[in-house]
Amino acid sequence: MKTIKLRVFRYIPGTDVRPRYDTFEVPAERWTTVLDALLHAKAYNDHSIAIRYSCRMSSCGSCGMMINGVPKLACDTKVSELNNDTITCEPMANFPVIRDLATDFTRFFQHHKDMKPYLVNEDVETGVDAETREFLQKPKQVEEFLQFSYCIKCGLCYSACPTVATDKKFPGPQALAQMYRYLADSRDQASDERLKIVDDRHGVWRCHFAGSCSKVCPKGVDPALGIQLLRGYMMGFSKKEKSIAKLYKPEK
Amino acid sequence: MRESHIMNIHYITALAALVLVGIHIMFRLIMPYAESLQYENVIANYQNLPYSIVLELILVTVAIHGFNGLRIILIEWRQGEHWEKGVTWTCIAAAIAIIAYGTRTILIASMAGAA
C-alpha cells in the first residue's frame, strides 16, 4: 500500500471568486482507480467534493474528468498506470463547470439532438394492426455502424477535440460520429438530409483529423473513423446511394 | 457558397499547388543555385511564356489555398456573424491583393526584355 497525493479542482461558480486545488493524501493499492481515490477523499477528508459517478465499470460514462491533463473515465483509470504520485483531477475541458468536477452537458446533448439521432424510415408501419415485424439486415450491414452505437456519451472526445476547444458551434466528435452511425445504418432513409445538416461552416469540415477523440474514447467507438467516413460521402470518395433494409412481413 | 464547395476548391488548389510549386523548385535546380538567381537568368525565366503561366497559376492556387486556410483557422478561433463575415471578406480581399501584386511583377518582368 502506498500513499498518493490527490489534487482536486474545487470551484463553486457564483460563490467562489476563483478556483482552487485541494490536496488529499489517499492510500492506493495496485488496483485502486482514480474514482476509488476520489471517493476515499470524499468519505474521509472532505464530504463536499462534487463528483459524478454511477456504474464504476466504464459503462455509464458519468465519471469523465481531466486526470493529469487528459480526459479519462475516473473508474477506468488505475492510479498505478499514471506513473505519478501526484494525481490532478479537474473538470472536463470544454464543458461548463457546475461545481468542482461536475460539468454541464446541455450543449453537448443539444449538438447530439441536432444530428437527428434516430432512424428515419417512412415505410415503418405504426399502429396495432401493423403487419411488418422487423428490418432485414445482414451481419455485415450491422457491422457498418455497430461500433459507433457503442457510444456512452461520456464526453471525453468532446473534451479532447482541438476544434471544440475554440469553436462553440462545432458539434464535436460524438455528434458527428453519431451522424455517421445513422447514415451508415441501412434502415435509415434520410441520407441527403443528414449530409445537408453537417455541410456547414462549423460542421464536419472543421474536423482536421487530429485523432484525439479516438485516442481518449474508452469504448472503442473510434469517432475519428466515423467522421472521416462521413466526410468521404461528401468528398465523393464513397457512394451516397445505399440499399435500404426491407421490412419483414410474416406470411399469413 | 456551401462549405463543401469551398473545401473542394481548397483540396483542388492544394493538389494543383503541389505540382506547380514542384515545377517551380525544379527550375531552381537546372543550373547552379547562385547562378539561377542572377537578374538576367531570372528575367529569362519570366520571358518563357509557359513558365510565366506556371508562376501565375502558383500565385492564384497558393493564395486561394493559403487564405482559405487562414479563414478556417480564424473562424474556428472565434465565432459570430460579424467576425465570420469580416474574416471571409478580408481573406478574399487579401488573396486578390497578393494575386494582383504578383501578377504586376510577372507582367513587368516578362516585358522587361521587350522594353
Place this chain on the structure above:
Amino acid sequence: MVQKENREGVKGWLNPTRYGLSRISYWLQRLTGVGLLAYFIAHVIETSSLAEGKLAWEAMLDLTQTPGGHLILIIVIGMSAFHAANGVRLYITEGGKGIGRPGRPDYPYRPVSLSPRVRACIWVSIALAAVAMMYGATVLFGE
C-alpha cells in the same frame, strides 16, 4: 449556477503532446500552413523587386542571400515538404480511405484510425521534410 464555457481555447492548441502523433501532425500542419502563408507573402514582395530593375533585384539578393536568409529558406523547405506530404495523407484519409473499416471493437479498443499504418505515414512526412531540409542545406550552404 454554471460557469461559462470552460473551453481550453487556444491553450488547447498549444500543447499537442497529450494525445499522440496524430495530434502533433495536426499541430504541425497548422503551424507550417501559417508559416508558409507568411513566407508566400514575403516571397511575392521580395520578387517584386524584379520590376524595379537590376539594382533593386541585387539589393534584395544582398538582403536575403545571407546565412540567416539561407536558414530561413531551409526551414521553409522543411515546412513545405511536411505540409505537402502530410496534406496528401490528410486528403486521402479525411475522405475515409486507408484508415480501416468499422467492425466489432474488442478490448483493448485500439482505434483503427490511429493504426501503425496511419502513424507510419505521418513519420514518412516528417522524414521527407528532414531529407528535404538536408538537401536544401547542401544546395544553399554548399556553394
